[in-house]
Amino acid sequence: GAGVSQSPRYKVAKRGQDVALRCDPISGHVSLFWYQQALGQGPEFLTYFQNEAQLDKSGLPSDRFFAERPEGSVSTLKIQRTQQEDSAVYLCASSYALRGNQPQHFGDGTRLSIL
Amino acid sequence: AQSVTQLGSHVSVSEGALVLLRCNYSSSVPPYLFWYVQYPNQGLQLLLKYTTGATLVKGINGFEAEFKKSETSFHLTKPSAHMSDAAEYFCAVSGAQGAQKLVFGQGTRLTINP
Numbered sequence: 001g002a003g004v005s006q007s008p009r010y011k012v013a014k015r016g017q018d019v020a021l022r023c024d025p026i027s028g029h030v031s032l033f034w035y036q037q038a039l040g041q042g043p044e045f046l047t048y049f050q051n052e053a054q055l056d057k058s059g060l061p062s063d064r065f066f067a068e069r070p071e072g073s074v075s076t077l078k079i080q081r082t083q084q085e086d087s088a089v090y091l092c093a094s095s096y097a098l099r100g101n102q103p104q105h106f107g108d109g110t111r112l113s114i115l
Numbered sequence: 116a117q118s119v120t121q122l123g124s125h126v127s128v129s130e131g132a133l134v135l136l137r138c139n140y141s142s143s144v145p146p147y148l149f150w151y152v153q154y155p156n157q158g159l160q161l162l163l164k165y166t167t168g169a170t171l172v173k174g175i176n177g178f179e180a181e182f183k184k185s186e187t188s189f190h191l192t193k194p195s196a197h198m199s200d201a202a203e204y205f206c207a208v209s210g211a212q213g214a215q216k217l218v219f220g221q222g223t224r225l226t227i228n229p
Contacts, residue, residue, distance in 0.1 A: 004158070035217075042207075042220055043159070044219070056216065059216070091159070093217075101147050101164075101167075103164055104161075105161075106158035108158045109157075109158055
């Protein structure tokens with residue numbers, strides 16, 4: 001596809017359920033990032049992949065959050081035993097280069113609501 | 116460590132007026148600086164970036180920004196506002212080495228009055 005694709009666009013879950021959010025990066029993009037954007041806030045970094053290797057997961061808020069990119073393309077962010085504070089928009093971004101001077105291209109996000 | 120401060124969570128200007136959105140950053144390494152725009156229920160779209168070279172950078176939709184190292188600033192401007200500029204604007208910083216996460220400011224909501 002032409003851009004970063006995220007699915008689902010909207011997800012409603014009950015507290016305690018597990019959820020999985022998918023990101024399809026731009027074809028050929030080596031770097032993939034996940035961000036969390038709370039209502040009225042700027043995005044905050046969660047984790048970063050270079051191909052299939054997860055090089056930085058310092059932003060994951062707890063061990064309930066898990067991300068993978070097994071074949072170096074599609075990535076999944078999984079949240080176990082969801083809590084109300086997990087409600088946010090989850091943004092995925094990809095970049096074709098390894099250096100920070102290349103811009104990150106963002107998907108439209110998944111809006112997660114925990115009831 | 117890096118951080119970004121955007122002065123003014125809301126800015127309102129008249130159509131045709133100058134737009135000025137302020138961004139100050141803190142970085143222990145040479146920074147790369149970015150401005151992104153976000154429309155409702157959409158992801159972030161890159162407006163412009165500064166990496167190296169010319170400190171005045173031009174972006175899409177008539178926006179430009181100037182990197183001022185001495186002031187640790189990267190303010191975004193547009194000479195004449197258009198109704199379609201109404202959106203949320205985010206300033207972000209990353210490190211200059213390797214693929215780096217973006218650190219974002221809190222955002223500035225720009226409203227255009229007719």
